[in-house]
Structures are given as C-alpha cells and as structure tokens.
Amino acid sequence: MTAAPLVVTLLLDEAAQARFDDLRRRHFPPERNHLAAHVTLFHALPSERSAEVLRDVSRATARAPFPVAVTRVRFLGRGVAYDLAAPELDALRAELAAAWAPWLTPQDSRRFAAHVTVQNKVDPERARALHAELAAAPPLPDATATGVAVWRYLGGPWEAVAASPLRGD
Template identity: 45%
Template sequence: MTKRAGMVRHTPDEQRNEHSAQANTAEPMPVTATSAAAVPGSMHVAATHSRQPDLAAQHGATTPSVRPLIVTLGLAAPGQQQFEQERRLHFPAKLNRIPAHLSMFHALPGEEIDSIRGVLAHEARREPFPLAVHDLLRLGRGVAYALKAPELFTIHAALRGRWLPWLTRQDLQPFHPHVVIQNKVDPAEARTLYSRLSEGFRPWTAEASSLLLWHYEGGPWKLADEFPFAGLEHSAPGMAGNAAVTPAGGE
C-alpha cells in the first residue's frame, strides 16, 4: 500500500494474494490514530480497494527466472514477532499467505535478478537502524501500522533512482512505509479493531536489520535472498539462496 493525498494504494498481498485483484478501482482513504482525534467525523471512510493487474501476467512470468520480484525491509526478531502475532490474530486465516512485512518495491522484473541482487548488496552496507512505529492506519477493510526512519527513506530513494525505468505505476507513488496486520474484513470489523488498538496505542521502536528479496508466485512469496545490515566492514553478498518461506496462515 502507498498513500497519496490521504489515499491508500495496497501492497501485493492485499491486492493479489488476499483478494485476487485483477483491475484498478477506487482506493480507500486511511485514517490515522492522530488524525482521527483531530478531525471530527474522520472515522467515516470509503471501503473500496485499489486493484492492480496480475503480477505474473504483467511480467510474462512463466519460469522461476522471470517471476516478478518484491523487495521488503527485514526487521529484527522482536519487532517482526510482534507484527506476526498481531497479523495472525486479526488477518483472515485463509487469506494470510505471507509473513507480516514492510514493502519497498512491489514488482521488479525477474529477469534482472542478478543486477537487483548487486544493488541490494551495496545498499545493505550499513548498520541496523531504529524504526519508529508511530501511528495506526485504518484501511477501508483493515488496519496497518505506520513506520518511519530517515535511513529507510534514504535507502528507498537510492533504490528508486537505480530502478526507475523498471518501476510500475504503484512503485512510482510516494513511499509511505507500513505493516498491514488486518485486511479483507468487513469494514465494521476493521473500524472496531482500529478503535480498540487506538485507545491503547503508544509509539514504539522496531529495528531494521536487512533487505529481503522475494519471488512473487501468484499468491505466496518465496524468499530469494537476504542482505543483512552488517556495516561496511562486514557486509557480504546475499545469503538466503532459494530458501522457502512457510506462509503465515499455515497454507
């Protein structure tokens, strides 16, 4: 999901894995915990969804070498575990095919995987850094946490500059980092969860630990590589190889 002028554009799991979107439609407007308190009536939000074309069809993916690629930010265990726990609690189990994640790029060309690996390895030559989990976002049919860090925006801008000719319309939108913990539920259920979480929400800090590269497989994702943030002296090429990921929903 990305957000522009108060609008939300969903991530691949929300758009494709969780409701098999095939066409573009209107997008829901998010409400944050802070904005809901400041703007009377802002809890009333349209519950429509953005839908993008199928990724595999978009890139003509028929073999593993040309499957579309997704880049996410890897989080250290405490933060990742917290998001995973909340996603398991609140996400419809039958639709929960992938881990909790912070998407950076949603559809890179699979045939460019070697070049993409090289760029990610270069950008991973840095220390881990803190991420502020600073707000809640209410989607039309779900809830997400908003995150931010100067280093994250720096990395994203650098990668965007390198990959600009390849970027889809979705990835050309402004970058609004977030982690979805609920989606594809009845709007009333989403409002209830948002209100309950907002009452006790306090900003907290997670840690960014790596860049992750995934194959999009028409639903679940498969981990292609991981590039840990280990500092300039200890950085190494990707380590994950073709490790498989067990879907979070027990699929």
C-alpha cells in the first residue's frame, strides 16, 4: 500500500476564497464536493518526500503576498473554472517545480495553468449553461495570494499537513 500523495495549493485572501467557495458550493455536484475551492500547484508529490516538500515550501514563501488576476471563465467540457494569472505565481510554481523535478508526475510536469474549478463532472450542457452565465456576469475581483498549503490526498477529502504564509522576508 502506497502512502497518500501530497497536494500543494496556493492560498488566497479570505474574500476571494469566500467567493470561490460560494460558487463551488452552488455549482459543484454535492456528492463530489469534498473540498473547498482551491488553486492546485501540484497534484501528487511523494509523501516520503514530505520533509523536503515542507522545507522547500517554507523557503518559497519568503516572498511577499502578491496580486492574482482573475482573467476569465473557462469551459472545461464537463465543468467550469476561473483562470488566474500572476507573474509571481508562475515564478513560485517554477521554483518549486525545479526543486521537485525528479519526483513530478506527468500531470505536474505539464505546463502550469492556474485556475479554480467551480464545477466539474457534470453533463456538458449544464457546464455550457453555467459557463455562459458566468461569462456574462461582471468579472470577479482580483485576489491576493497569501500562502501555500500542503495536504495529504485521501481519495476524495484532503487532510491538512501544513500552511506557510507568504511572509515577505
């Protein structure tokens, strides 16, 4: 039996988190919605490397909190997400990816596209309708990145391992 992999996410300011959580609560299938809204930086890191992951996250979060633009609503085929963009986010993710390159899965080795999924695993027509509704709505305000969290994936729900705030050392 393999140990549960680690998931690494970006933390957002409380107001942005509340907005995304509300959208996810309203539009994600309830039977599949085990998590708060999140920005996944890495999907599956080896748990036996947890000490190194935590050390590297602590180093990477020495930077100051930074703005994150909510750039567009994206249709996922069977769901909807909000795309996010920030040069600082790309730099943070690239720094961690370089440190963990030997352990990255194919999914985590691909080009990074920051997003928050607010609907997934629904009928494509339902997803198209939500995409049209959200795309026609006023854009969401930008967010602020406030930290990085490490989680243990438990086959649906996640268990919190650590959260490291952006400190601006």
